[in-house]
Amino acid sequence: MDRPQLSRAAVIARGAEIADTSGFDSVTLAAIARSFGVQTPSLYAHVRDLAALRDGITVLALDELAERIGEAIAGRSAYDALAGFGNAHRSYVQDHPGRWESLQRRAGADAVAAPAARRIVRVNDAVLLGYGITGDDRTHAIRIVGSALNGFLQLERIGSFAHSTPAAEQSWPELLDSLHFLLTHWHGRESLRTKEKS
Known part of the structure; x- marks a missing residue:
């Protein structure tokens, strides 16, 4: 039997597949090695350690999400862009739950400095x-928007909205x-605060 062609990209892609199938916490070097039919030490030529592997999945997810958002907001502004932005996140969670989990953590310095992270900043x-x-x-x-979207999507993902009506589809x-x-009236916040205090 031919040995699989291992590379950094292949190892990270396999880790992303395992994350989507079994959850991000299930991503280990041993699990990836087993999936390739190799010994764990064979992976160290491609990824430094588990932290580097998981950061690699985070970078992959950032890149894919930025691509999806870019397509969703192209040529749009204000509400249409915001809706495209939110819907891109929601569809990504549904399509790649494990990769999305990789974004809900404090990433390492390499992931933060990656071009994919800068792409996300640009679409934001x-x-x-x-x-x-x-x-x-x-x-x-962006912190407020991100917190609202991620909070909703996490609760929806774990089924917190499944036992009440109306359906989450209507709340979205x-x-x-x-x-x-909020964003439309962003610049009126200070006057509102002043009015409420007086």
């Missing part, structure tokens, strides 16, 4: 620019509408 910026949000406000806004556009309202 593209959405916020449609609302005129720049500077430090951009950081605050409500979430997007609420975020759109």
